[in-house]
Amino acid sequence: MSEPGPPVAEVVGASKRFPGVLALDGVSFTLVPGEVHALVGENGAGKSTLVKLLTGVYTPDSGEVRFAGTPVTFRRPLDAQAAGISTIYQEVNLVPLMSVAGNLYLGREPRNQLRLIDYRRMHADAAALLRRYGIDVDVRQPLRSLGLGAQQMVALARAVSVNARVVIMDEPTSSLEPREVDTLFRVVAGWCTPARSPDSTGCAWCRSCSAGTWPRYAGTGSPASASRTPPPRPSPSCASVT
Numbered sequence: 405m406s407e408p409g410p411p412v413a414e415v416v417g418a419s420k421r422f423p424g425v426l427a428l429d430g431v432s433f434t435l436v437p438g439e440v441h442a443l444v445g446e447n448g449a450g451k452s453t454l455v456k457l458l459t460g461v462y463t464p465d466s467g468e469v470r471f472a473g474t475p476v477t478f479r480r481p482l483d484a485q486a487a488g489i490s491t492i493y494q495e496v497n498l499v500p501l502m503s504v505a506g507n508l509y510l511g512r513e514p515r516n517q518l519r520l521i522d523y524r525r526m527h528a529d530a531a532a533l534l535r536r537y538g539i540d541v542d543v544r545q546p547l548r549s550l551g552l553g554a555q556q557m558v559a560l561a562r563a564v565s566v567n568a569r570v571v572i573m574d575e576p577t578s579s580l581e582p583r584e585v586d587t588l589f590r591v592v593a594g595w596c597t598p599a600r601s602p603d604s605t606g607c608a609w610c611r612s613c614s615a616g617t618w619p620r621y622a623g624t625g626s627p628a629s630a631s632r633t634p635p636p637r638p639s640p641s642c643a644s645v646t
């Protein structure tokens with residue numbers, strides 16, 4: 405196996421306190437291109453808080469976040485997005501009344517020579533993109549007309565299609581059907597490149613777990629622990645997934 409490349413995203417010794425609770429206490433986390441990490445912990449362990457440090461929703465009280473080796477202070481989620489960090493939150497955060505295609509291409513709509521939105525192209529591209537995720541729907545219908553699982557897959561398709569360098573999913577399977585979970589795992593497996601080219605996507609994945617002990621944070625592994633296999637389905641030591 406080739407040597408791991410330099411990390412694309414790092415959290416170094418980060419702490420975050422909310423009133424009455426130390427959500428993260430000196431957390432370090434390293435993501436190398438081509439790796440998939442699963443963050444596993446009981447409810448309230450701090451998974452979402454760690455994700456939100458990486459995506460600019462929160463800034464750490466101490467410690468730092470690095471992207472491509474450089475310390476960064478994302479002031480808002482858009483800064484993280486611009487840097488190539490794409491996030492799918494626990495709650496679908498798209499626009500329910502907007503069309504499926506409009507959600508997929510929001511802020512980057514294809515335009516014609518007159519700089520007007522090219523709906524025909526947008527609809528064709530959106531339909532083709534979603535078919536790759538096993539979703540065959542009329543992309544002109546409002547997003548809210550889809551089931552929650554399909555909406556989550558739209559969020560996934562959007563997140564991946566923006567050429568993300570890092571994709572973060574916060575409990576993505578909680579609203580998915582088993583078939584959709586399989587599709588999701590297949591997509592994630594496709595990001596794990598044995599060569600770990602610097603351009604490949606890294607992924608952090610959150611999963612709640614009510615079994616076993618969980619310190620405030622258990623660092624996810626060394627590059628050697630990266631695998632071509634996506635995060636496992638619940639194992640006996642992680643039996644209760646919320």
Ligand SMILES: Nc1ncnc2c1ncn2[C@@H]1O[C@H](COP(=O)(O)OP(=O)(O)OP(=O)(O)O)[C@@H](O)[C@H]1O
Pocket residue numbers: 422423425426427445446447448449450451452453454611612
């Ligand atoms: N904005 C906030 N204000 C106050 N406390 C917060 C805030 N966000 C998180 N917390 C607290 O910080 C701790 C960690 O919460 P976090 O949401 O990161 O956990 P989690 O591991 O994602 O849990 P879950 O599995 O329920 O999603 C919890 O005690 C939570 O109540």
Ligand SMILES: [Mg+2]
Pocket residue numbers: 451452453494574
């Ligand atoms: Mg959470």
